[in-house]
Amino acid sequence: MQQSITLHNLRQQLVDSGLKATHQRIVVLEAVTALHGLHPMAEEVYQRLKPANPSISLGTVYKTLDTFADTGLVRRVLSQDGGKRYDANTDAHSHIYCSNTKEIVDFEDAELDELLTAFFKKRNIENFDLKGFSVQLTGTKVEPDKQIRISKA
Amino acid sequence: MQQSITLHNLRQQLVDSGLKATHQRIVVLEAVTALHGLHPMAEEVYQRLKPANPSISLGTVYKTLDTFADTGLVRRVLSQDGGKRYDANTDAHSHIYCSNTKEIVDFEDAELDELLTAFFKKRNIENFDLKGFSVQLTGTKVEPDKQIRISKA
DNA sequence: TTTACTGCAAAATGTTTGCATAAGG
DNA sequence: CCTTATGCAAACATTTTGCAGTAAA
Numbered sequence: 130m131q132q133s134i135t136l137h138n139l140r141q142q143l144v145d146s147g148l149k150a151t152h153q154r155i156v157v158l159e160a161v162t163a164l165h166g167l168h169p170m171a172e173e174v175y176q177r178l179k180p181a182n183p184s185i186s187l188g189t190v191y192k193t194l195d196t197f198a199d200t201g202l203v204r205r206v207l208s209q210d211g212g213k214r215y216d217a218n219t220d221a222h223s224h225i226y227c228s229n230t231k232e233i234v235d236f237e238d239a240e241l242d243e244l245l246t247a248f249f250k251k252r253n254i255e256n257f258d259l260k261g262f263s264v265q266l267t268g269t270k271v272e273p274d275k276q277i278r279i280s281k282a
Numbered sequence: 283m284q285q286s287i288t289l290h291n292l293r294q295q296l297v298d299s300g301l302k303a304t305h306q307r308i309v310v311l312e313a314v315t316a317l318h319g320l321h322p323m324a325e326e327v328y329q330r331l332k333p334a335n336p337s338i339s340l341g342t343v344y345k346t347l348d349t350f351a352d353t354g355l356v357r358r359v360l361s362q363d364g365g366k367r368y369d370a371n372t373d374a375h376s377h378i379y380c381s382n383t384k385e386i387v388d389f390e391d392a393e394l395d396e397l398l399t400a401f402f403k404k405r406n407i408e409n410f411d412l413k414g415f416s417v418q419l420t421g422t423k424v425e426p427d428k429q430i431r432i433s434k435a
Numbered sequence: 436t437t438t439a440c441t442g443c444a445a446a447a448t449g450t451t452t453g454c455a456t457a458a459g460g
Numbered sequence: 461c462c463t464t465a466t467g468c469a470a471a472c473a474t475t476t477t478g479c480a481g482t483a484a485a
Binding site: 191211213 | 459
């Protein structure tokens with residue numbers, strides 16, 4: 130689960146990734162972490178941090194998110210909308226894509242992970258170094274204003 | 283497997299989807315089908331059909347691919363590169379993403395489909411009408427110039 | 436003939452670049 | 461200090477839009 134976000138924690142994550150802990154990087158990391166369930170684009174991260182940090186530039190947000198993704202601090206999220214989206218949740222998890230609301234909802238399921246881990250252990254994918262996998266669920270929300278919830282049958 | 287692409291076949295697909303069989307739609311469908319393994323963007327489809335159809339406009343290719351995706355004639359493919367990609371292979375299949383060559387390689391596996399179908403039959407996702415699922419495999423090609431191949435262990 | 440599609444060009448959106456200045460270690 | 465990151469503005473890439481003309485059924 131997600132622990133509370135402290136300044137110390139944010140600095141530590143940056144240092145652990147071998148990055149300079151600049152003010153801009155700290156607030157970008159804070160914003161993308163706070164917005165993790167929304168899988169935000171650079172613009173959305175920028176809108177979130179701008180009120181408290183009016184001097185930061187959108188270009189820096191772009192560069193910073195790209196740097197974070199390269200170092201593994203955040204994950205790039207696949208999207209259909211032709212935009213670059215980021216996810217501060219770097220644990221193994223899947224995504225549910227709703228084709229009418231365009232939402233991307235997290236789907237975490239240990240049983241599914243085990244199932245797939247076992248499956249890909251059996252399959253050989255030649256000439257490919259497999260780093261991870263994720264399931265994409267597609268469909269539509271029944272009641273767009275309400276939440277999607279997962280339960281066992 | 284893929285059957286050979288005939289004019290009659292292309293027209294039929296359009297009519298079956300309730301679309302007017304215009305010349306432009308026929309050649310866009312031909313091109314995106316021929317390029318299915320590449321998961322092309324609008325520009326790539328346009329480059330492919332332009333030599334034989336110099337009067338077609340790029341804007342029409344954008345609109346046509348969007349129409350095809352809405353009717354289910356092609357599928358929108360998730361991407362990390364911030365572009366809209368399309369796949370004329372509408373059968374259930376997964377994708378392998380290589381993070382250095384940026385390739386998206388098809389991965390078809392009946393056993394995996396069965397495994398996941400059984401799994402999601404057990405899970406209830408409340409307030410969501412599940413249409414389909416697909417697995418994304420991420421990693422890197424070992425020898426970028428060579429093919430990725432799948433085999434059983 | 437009627438309706439829906441196409442071409443064109445402009446605008447909107449999203450992202451990257453280059454470089455002078457500023458800040459972190 | 462020295463190196464790397466930032467801000468800014470311009471360039472670039474991609475996608476959408478509006479509308480007059482054209483073609484399919």
